[in-house]
Amino acid sequence: MQLKSILNRVERYKSFVYGKVQWVEDAARPTIEVRIEPRANGRAICSGCGRPGPGYDRLPERRFEFVPLWQIAVFFVYAMRRVDCPRCGVTVERVPWAEGKHTMTTTFRWFLARWAKRLSWQEVAGIFQVSWEDVFRSVKYAVSWGLAHRDLSGIEAIGVDEIQWQRGHHYLTLVYQIEDGMKRLLWVARDRTEASLRDFFQTLSEEVRLSVRFVCSDMWQAYLNVIAEQLKNVVHVLDRFHIMKKMGEAIDEVRRGEARRLAQDGYEPVLKPSRWCLLKRPENLTEKQTVKLAELLQYNLQSVRSYLLREDFQRFWEYSSPGWAAKFLDQWCTRTLRSRIEPMKKVARSLREHRDLILNWFRARGKVSAGAVEGLNNKAKLTTRKAYGFRTYEGIETALYHTLGALPEPEFTHEFC
Numbered sequence: 001m002q003l004k005s006i007l008n009r010v011e012r013y014k015s016f017v018y019g020k021v022q023w024v025e026d027a028a029r030p031t032i033e034v035r036i037e038p039r040a041n042g043r044a045i046c047s048g049c050g051r052p053g054p055g056y057d058r059l060p061e062r063r064f065e066f067v068p069l070w071q072i073a074v075f076f077v078y079a080m081r082r083v084d085c086p087r088c089g090v091t092v093e094r095v096p097w098a099e100g101k102h103t104m105t106t107t108f109r110w111f112l113a114r115w116a117k118r119l120s121w122q123e124v125a126g127i128f129q130v131s132w133e134d135v136f137r138s139v140k141y142a143v144s145w146g147l148a149h150r151d152l153s154g155i156e157a158i159g160v161d162e163i164q165w166q167r168g169h170h171y172l173t174l175v176y177q178i179e180d181g182m183k184r185l186l187w188v189a190r191d192r193t194e195a196s197l198r199d200f201f202q203t204l205s206e207e208v209r210l211s212v213r214f215v216c217s218d219m220w221q222a223y224l225n226v227i228a229e230q231l232k233n234v235v236h237v238l239d240r241f242h243i244m245k246k247m248g249e250a251i252d253e254v255r256r257g258e259a260r261r262l263a264q265d266g267y268e269p270v271l272k273p274s275r276w277c278l279l280k281r282p283e284n285l286t287e288k289q290t291v292k293l294a295e296l297l298q299y300n301l302q303s304v305r306s307y308l309l310r311e312d313f314q315r316f317w318e319y320s321s322p323g324w325a326a327k328f329l330d331q332w333c334t335r336t337l338r339s340r341i342e343p344m345k346k347v348a349r350s351l352r353e354h355r356d357l358i359l360n361w362f363r364a365r366g367k368v369s370a371g372a373v374e375g376l377n378n379k380a381k382l383t384t385r386k387a388y389g390f391r392t393y394e395g396i397e398t399a400l401y402h403t404l405g406a407l408p409e410p411e412f413t414h415e416f417c
């Protein structure tokens with residue numbers, strides 16, 4: 001079987017034929033060139049208007065990189081025709097294997113983009129002997145195609161969250177769809193301002209916006225404002241993940257402050273290595289950490305009392321009736337506000353302030369996939385941490401949509417990978 005026959009099976013073009021196939025001597029790496037010719041009766045298509053037009057002349061041959069075969073680079077070679085289009089003037093023809101001035105075939109770009117879902121961009125570049133930028137541009141192409149072709153109809157539940165990126169306080173706002181059948185990233189924006197989130201709602205059609213029934217978010221005021229403004233008649237849930245995260249942060253703050261004070265007063269720094277004991281749930285502690293925790297519990301430290309308050313709060317999520325849950329919440333807040341532990345009091349005040357939204361957790365139960373925001377958030381963090389060489393916002397945005405967006409792809413005759 002000849003390479004031409006294989007190409008006709010995997011990548012056949014109606015108006016073009018594969019011609020001579022040859023091994024390129026003295027190329028830097030093993031290379032095959034495949035010449036392409038237009039069919040005898042085929043007229044060139046104007047790239048301006050997409051209609052066939054009379055020929056004008058032919059340009060010098062161009063090379064288009066195709067999917068490699070056995071680590072042998074494959075290039076299509078073709079001399080583009082120019083069209084004397086009555087509407088657009090003289091234009092270069094449109095060809096089915098590549099777009100615009102690209103030197104890569106569209107199939108090869110999709111091939112690289114698909115591999116970039118499984119491996120880091122650096123690895124993909126190394127294996128297929130292209131540059132990191134080639135991989136990035138291919139992924140970007142796949143992402144823009146996917147965003148333009150995705151179906152947003154019938155979204156019922158969304159979750160809003162933020163993650164940090166780069167070092168310091170740079171945030172990204174992320175919006176997820178969080179239903180049982182469909183969990184995906186819908187939106188990425190810089191910062192966590194009202195505009196970051198409002199722009200998302202502005203990309204939605206009125207119909208899609210009205211289909212949203214549930215929204216999960218944390219207590220970040222900018223998000224609360226925009227959700228209240230953009231979504232009427234939704235159940236807005238402050239979910240478990242975000243609330244427990246807030247509590248974890250408060251405990252950490254108490255511990256750090258207390259460790260500092262103890263050290264100033266000349267006490268043993270018992271709290272320093274114990275960070276994980278206080279942040280983990282008891283069932284997740286290692287044996288050594290359990291000993292540490294037992295030791296810590298002998299002190300009547302604020303950290304320990306905060307920890308116990310948090311542990312007690314876990315019971316809140318076990319209630320099935322919103323009424324009893326509300327009662328528990330109120331009692332817990334009263335108790336915590338008397339604790340004289342400022343970071344925990346701050347949490348209690350904030351819980352009290354958002355009481356209705358928190359109790360919505362019990363109203364949305366079963367409708368919103370529990371833990372979905374947390375799961376997607378962890379994947380998003382992993383994506384930003386992977387050493388992909390994302391120095392720019394554009395890079396991180398592209399990577400997030402590519403990994404988490406569940407974006408559609410065009411239909412191919414052949415699956416190359």
Ligand SMILES: [Zn+2]
Nearest residue numbers: 046049085088
């Ligand atoms: Zn035209």
